[in-house]
Amino acid sequence: LIFLSGTIGLLFRSMAMAIVIALVTSQIIAVVVTPIFAMWIATRAKHFHRLPGERWLRRHYGRLLVAGMRRPWLAVPVVL
Structure with a gap:
């Protein structure tokens, strides 16, 4: 969706960037924060x-x- 051109690209580019940022943030939390919290609690x-x-x-x-x-x-x- 990020690489679409024209009017459709303009409409979907911000939504695609929001999804990418949310997925990257979620992955960082899943890989870094969750194991640290599990070790701290356990x-x-x-x-x-x-x-x-x-x-x-x-x-x-x-x-x-x-x-x-x-x-x-x-x-x-x-x-x-």
Whole structure:
């Protein structure tokens, strides 16, 4: 859509750029931010919990993360 010429190209160019920017941003978050958040939540904390629900979040998210890694085939129905 970015490379269309004429009136159609003018109409769709901004929409195509918005889609490209959204996809690139989503990919960066999926590759960088999500694994960091997963490691931060799943690691056992040796310090006191500063946030009110942090202990609960760590415990439950850690269990789900480990269960998901042990059964990767379950990701297909979840994604669908």
